[in-house]
Amino acid sequence: METSRRTVLAAAAAAGLTASATGAAHATPTRTAPAKELFGRMPDGTKVERWTLQNGGTRMKVLSYGGIVQSLELPDRHGRYTNVSLGFDNLDDYLTATTYFGALIGRYGNRIDKGRFTLEGTTYQLDVNDGDNSLHGGAKGFDKRVWDVEPFSGASGVGLVLRYTSADGEMGYPGTLKVKVTYTLDARGDWRIDYEATTDKTTVVNLTNHTYYNLAGEGSGTVLDHELALAARRFTPTDKGLIPTGELAPVSGTPFDFRRPKTIGRDIRTAHPQLVTGQGYDHNWVLDKGATSAPEPFATLRDPGSGRTMKIATTEPGVQFYSGNFLDGTLTGTAGRVYRQSDGLCLETQHFPDSPNQPEFPSTVLRPGQTYRSATVHQFSAR
Template identity: 40%
Template sequence: MNISKEIVENVSGIDIVEYIIENDNGIAIGIINFGATITKIITPDRYGNLENMVVGFDNKSKYLKNFLHFGSVIGRVAGRVYKGKLTIDDVAYNLDLNLNDTHIHGGENGFHSRVWDTEEIYEEDKVGVKLRYISLDGEEGFPGTVETKVVYSLNNENELEFEVEATTDKTTVVNITNHSYFNLSGNFKENILNHYLKINADRFLPIYKNGDISGKINTVENTVFDFRKGKLIGEDIDKKLEQLTFADGYDHPLLFDDKIGKIELWESNSGRHMEITTNNEAVIFYSGNCFMKKTPFSKKDKNRRIALCLETQNLPIGENEVFKENSILRKNEVYKRTTKYKFSVI
């Protein structure tokens, strides 16, 4: 196993460094200290061809304006905060509104747009990178100074582990995820409609037309949101149903039915298989319904559903601050979340 690194950009005198962590099986993960971002995941298909399975930019300077958050760590709060309004310990806070009248993904200058301190990790059974960022009181409107540590590590069992730990000096909200866009076909040869997806989630949260949540929790039983037995993503995605119409596909929180969330993603042509396990309570499944124009892809017709997100996290904060308590972090408490990605071929 090995770690290599290269300076890929310089911002106001600060080096942007890309680390490549590799195991003995040919799997390689790219990580930059800007946004604690995964830039690539190289894995073999069933024929041994090594290809990338996450969206990233060849020109690393483009990460400096990564408004779709390709591969980045999202914080302080992943997902939406309804109207950007929070009340914590009887004090009202107005967060940065960076999507119409909503706060999303930590604000315009959230964790994804910050330079993180880094440290290489060499252990007997894994290699990795530890990243650290201190978010000051008032940043993007949030209370409290929050110290966040992220560790990406890779072992010879082909497991990429994403560990997050955060502490605060004042009661605040914390809900952190990685925002990688996956496509297991390899180098984006196909869209994701023929990917097979399985999620042990028995409930989902319906959304409003603008993508915010109301606070309702519905069963997945007899709905297009039931992935418990697994199915092709394209099986139901274009059905003329209100919830799918609102998002032009899937862009919904799903609640795991166990303490350990389990997700499987498989693409039959390449044989690539990814198993995700997490101690987060939910996953946001986004089916890449619209990438707009400024993407790594040159043809507009290829952008639609060319990759998908599986954002393991707490529930978003909806209308009337519903689910806020799920993300409250107090002084002397430690926020800890782990998500593991295991890569294989079948």
């Protein structure tokens, strides 16, 4: 049963918060200018900065390395803050891990079959880093690069503009790609990501963010009791290498049906061939809304225990829902606790995996003179 509005107001006031008409607790919309500190140094001595953003009751810490969201602090229904993003407390762990905690992903989010595709008559071989496939841009994708960061504070909120130029041939991709990503926290405390990119040679682009969420709190245990809803009637089944078969399969009558909210753990142990292949959920859902010019809502994630709720809107036609299947207890997070299977989940807005080799999928081709644009908004509340 939800906490009453009077209880929410009292708890919010005690924490210096206000409450919306829906009973969702929010911080008073005052903002703090972005602040930076030294987080560490790369092996070559390059500085890695950590930026702190705060607005509308949301607190976020972002690294210049990989554009990584190191922490995302949100209040629960009683106004108590905790970090809900998985990550590390030191740079060395980020340098060696292959989990992509909180990172910007590029040039191509998700997998490309055998790391190979043909574009305008030329076949390109990418860096292969996931069995026979290329994953998330290769072994040194955008998550392993130091980005230039410029802070801002204005009418839209507070945030960071991150820039990186990927050289022609980097990780095997054609064209010099100039990338600009903007993180904004608005007066409500909602987090918006805007992606832009241009190229001097025809290439493929699929950018996303790989934050792992646990709305009960980082290091608190499983997310299998989180409730998820996805506005998607279809998903893309995969082969044993997690490459889409090309089919757009209906979710109806399968464990992949999240059209009505249900707990993530309800069907995850079902002996469905796709759940066996992925060791859980690690699939692309085809969003009913398709690709849109402005972000449209498609997902709601809620932790019943804390009341924290995240609604997501995007311009993208797909989302990769990953249930943290390969977290195996070998990594220690910021709270000093190890991460085990399903201790966090990802909802990566995207075009579809392996689109360069799947002509029926929405195109990820970017040509000179064009500008790649994508936007995703995360709206936070506590009920």
